[in-house]
Amino acid sequence: MTARTLQGFMELLPQEQIVFNHMKDVIAHTYELFGFAPLDTPVLELAEVLLSKSGGETEKQIYAFKKGDTDLAMRFDLTVPLAKYIALYNNELTFPFKRYQIGKVYRGERPQKGRFREFYQCDIDIIDRDELNIVYDAEVLAVIYTVFSKLELPAFKIYINNRKLLSGFLEYLGIADKTVDVLRLVDKIKKIPEEAFLAELADLGLADKARDGLLEFIKINGTNEQIIAKLEDFNIGDGLFAEGLEELKTVVAQAQNLGLPAANIQIDLSITRGLDYYTGTVYETFFDEYPQFGSVCSGGRYDNLSSVFTDKKFPGVGISIGLTRLFDQLRANNLLPIKTLTPNKALIITQDAAFTEAAVALASKLRAQNIAVDVMYRQCKFKKKMEYANKIGVPYLVIIGEEEAKTKLYSLKDMASGEQKSLDAAALADVLLG
RNA sequence: GCGGAUUUAGCUCAGUUGGUUAGAGCGCUGGUUUGUGGUACCAGAUGUCGUGAGUUCGAGUCUCAUAAUCCGCCCCA
Numbered sequence: 056m057t058a059r060t061l062q063g064f065m066e067l068l069p070q071e072q073i074v075f076n077h078m079k080d081v082i083a084h085t086y087e088l089f090g091f092a093p094l095d096t097p098v099l100e101l102a103e104v105l106l107s108k109s110g111g112e113t114e115k116q117i118y119a120f121k122k123g124d125t126d127l128a129m130r131f132d133l134t135v136p137l138a139k140y141i142a143l144y145n146n147e148l149t150f151p152f153k154r155y156q157i158g159k160v161y162r163g164e165r166p167q168k169g170r171f172r173e174f175y176q177c178d179i180d181i182i183d184r185d186e187l188n189i190v191y192d193a194e195v196l197a198v199i200y201t202v203f204s205k206l207e208l209p210a211f212k213i214y215i216n217n218r219k220l221l222s223g224f225l226e227y228l229g230i231a232d233k234t235v236d237v238l239r240l241v242d243k244i245k246k247i248p249e250e251a252f253l254a255e256l257a258d259l260g261l262a263d264k265a266r267d268g269l270l271e272f273i274k275i276n277g278t279n280e281q282i283i284a285k286l287e288d289f290n291i292g293d294g295l296f297a298e299g300l301e302e303l304k305t306v307v308a309q310a311q312n313l314g315l316p317a318a319n320i321q322i323d324l325s326i327t328r329g330l331d332y333y334t335g336t337v338y339e340t341f342f343d344e345y346p347q348f349g350s351v352c353s354g355g356r357y358d359n360l361s362s363v364f365t366d367k368k369f370p371g372v373g374i375s376i377g378l379t380r381l382f383d384q385l386r387a388n389n390l391l392p393i394k395t396l397t398p399n400k401a402l403i404i405t406q407d408a409a410f411t412e413a414a415v416a417l418a419s420k421l422r423a424q425n426i427a428v429d430v431m432y433r434q435c436k437f438k439k440k441m442e443y444a445n446k447i448g449v450p451y452l453v454i455i456g457e458e459e460a461k462t463k464l465y466s467l468k469d470m471a472s473g474e475q476k477s478l479d480a481a482a483l484a485d486v487l488l489g
Numbered sequence: 490g491c492g493g494a495u496u497u498a499g500c501u502c503a504g505u506u507g508g509u510u511a512g513a514g515c516g517c518u519g520g521u522u523u524g525u526g527g528u529a530c531c532a533g534a535u536g537u538c539g540u541g542a543g544u545u546c547g548a549g550u551c552u553c554a555u556a557a558u559c560c561g562c563c564c565c566a
Contacts (some may be wrong), residue, residue: 114562115490132566160566165490167560176566328565351522353566377566406524441526456524470526 062171065379070396070448077156077381077394078206082128082177082376085202085316086155089194094154096136098161102126104139107363116162129161131180134332134360134373141182142364151191152185157378169380171348180373182360187370189302192336192356193309195374199340199352200315202376207386207392210343214323214351217303217336220286221327223296224272228265237261237269238327244273245325273325279307282322299335306336334358336487338374348384352376396448400487401467403430404440406456413460417453420480425488428453451487 060066067075083093105128119128130136133156141148157177166172171230181191196213203211221238225231235280236259244252249270256266275285286300303322310320319348328337335356342348354374361369385391401421403414414430429449431440442451454466464477467486476484 059557162565164564170565174566350566375566380566385514437524438526441524443526445526452526458524466524468525473526475525 058071059332061172063166063170063456065171065173065383070119071386071391073395073398074391074393075378077175078382078392079175079378081205082202082378083155083157085198085205085246086177086179089153089179089198091153091155094137094140094156094157096130096133096140096156098129098159099127099138100130100139102128103184105130105135107135116164116386118161118163130158131162132160133158133176133375134180135181137178137182137373138361139364141369142361142367145361145365145367149183151187153179153181155179157184169384171379171383174377174379177376178373178380179375182369182371185368185370187356187372189305190335192302192306192372193313195338195354195372196306196310196320197313197315199338199341199374199376203340203352208342209345209390210318210321211340211351212321212343213338213340214321214326215303215306215325215336215338216322216326217299217306218327218333218355219299219302219335220324221272221297223291223294223299224269224289226295228266228268230261233259233261241269241273241325242327275324279317279320279322282324283307302335305451328353328355332357332360336372345388347383349380351381351384395450397429399427399429399447399449401426401428401445401451401453402444402449403428403453403455404437404444405431405434406437406454408434410455410457410460414455417455417465417480417483421484424484424488428487453483 073427080438087093103126105117117128117131119126119440120128137154137156139150155178155279157174157175160176161173163172164170179195181187181195197216199213218238221241222231222234225234225237230237237256240252240259240284242254247255253266253270256269262268272289275282277285281305286303289296291297300427307320307322311317323339324344326337328339333355335358336356338353339350340352341350352374354372355374356370358367358370361367361372382391403418405411405414411430411432418428418430431443441452450470452468452470456466459465462477464479465483466475468475477484
């Protein structure tokens with residue numbers, strides 16, 4: 056029997072897991088800072104619930120199985136479970152409802168770089184009844200900006216767009232019926248050459264004029280202000296396009312109002328997002344220097360979250376950090392925000408077994424003051440104990456031997472500097488707390 | 490689902506036109522007189538060469554099959 060782990064499932068060594076958890080904690084704390092309440096839903100749901108809104112792709116990727124006569128499936132995102140949750144409990148919830156959820160989701164796809172079969176999504180969503188204020192679309196930007204800043208990651212940009220712009224533009228061109236196919240193609244514009252793009256548009260049956268217009272539209276670039284000015288120049292009139300432009304202007308203005316640097320928010324008219332439930336603002340996040348990581352945080356606004364479960368209308372806006380991908384890519388490029396390698400602040404070692412009692416007593420005293428400490432009971436050469444301390448990366452070492460046990464003055468060694476002091480329990484705690 | 494590549498020590502890899510006992514670096518274990526680590530030096534262990542078959546006097550090396558892994562496409566965090 057060979058021990059192995061399924062492909063597409065991430066398993067970490069302790070020192071990596073500590074960094075991963077640190078990132079997860081920063082994300083959760085930041086979400087709460089913005090008033091989002093925690094939510095946890097089951098990993099398993101009835102297959103019919105998860106597949107209720109799916110297109111062909113999710114059905115292909117979802118893990119589904121039968122237990123007895125019941126068709127079950129593992130959640131492939133956190134949005135569909137949220138839609139179910141809202142439909143179930145909306146009478147007991149207070150709106151606008153802000154929740155965050157951090158959990159594993161499952162997709163049975165071909166794992167490749169940055170793609171996993173089991174991965175963490177860190178979601179926030181704001182849901183309201185009937186109408187959801189557009190300022191929330193900007194607040195979502197502020198949350199993501201704050202998370203990435205706190206994680207001390209490389210320079211990043213959140214790219215935003217509004218689906219109504221492109222849909223309205225297609226409406227104007229008289230090709231609204233092709234919207235879904237065109238959106239899919241627009242999403243690929245950065246990956247394929249311009250000629251291929253135009254050729255595929257032609258395959259969709261678009262006239263030359265429409266194709267040129269579309270290309271010109273997508274290629275609009277510049278600062279956010281410049282892009283907005285150019286969009287206004289289109290002068291398409293009322294309708295979806297005007298609505299989208301108005302929303303986009305508000306989001307940009309409010310983002311500025313929330314104090315987000317212009318360098319981190321960029322309008323990009325080619326961002327469309329594949330999922331077809333988005334109806335307004337859409338987001339994708341890339342690192343400036345590492346575009347190959349892919350989007351590490353994406354989302355958008357949807358008009359009617361729970362439409363398959365209820366007739367009530369619940370518009371929402373949300374975004375999700377793909378923590379597993381983010382971590383994996385950062386690790387591969389030596390960019391992990393490493394704070395500490397062990398949960399312990401100090402390791403207590405003894406000269407020999409005779410001092411175990413003293414070590415345990417000291418450990419208890421320190422733990423009572425909320426200081427994480429570990430005691431090494433294994434007896435071996437002193438040098439080995441040092442090596443152990445060194446390898447686990449503990450910042451301080453406490454040494455208890457004959458002298459220390461007698462005087463109650465413990466030797467505290469700073470592992471980084473090598474400096475060593477004799478301190479009583481109280482003074483030692485002060486150093487470890489500081 | 491379609492296409493391409495890879496597979497040799499725990500990890501990253503080298504291994505000539507097929508030749509006898511399969512290598513390096515890192516890591517690991519031990520040591521350099523046992524209460525002081527990270528550096529250095531010394532010593533050591535570890536492989537069914539992915540698996541199965543074939544060609545050959547002889548296969549890590551050539552052929553075929555199979556599996557696993559990786560990379561594109563599709564889709565997506």
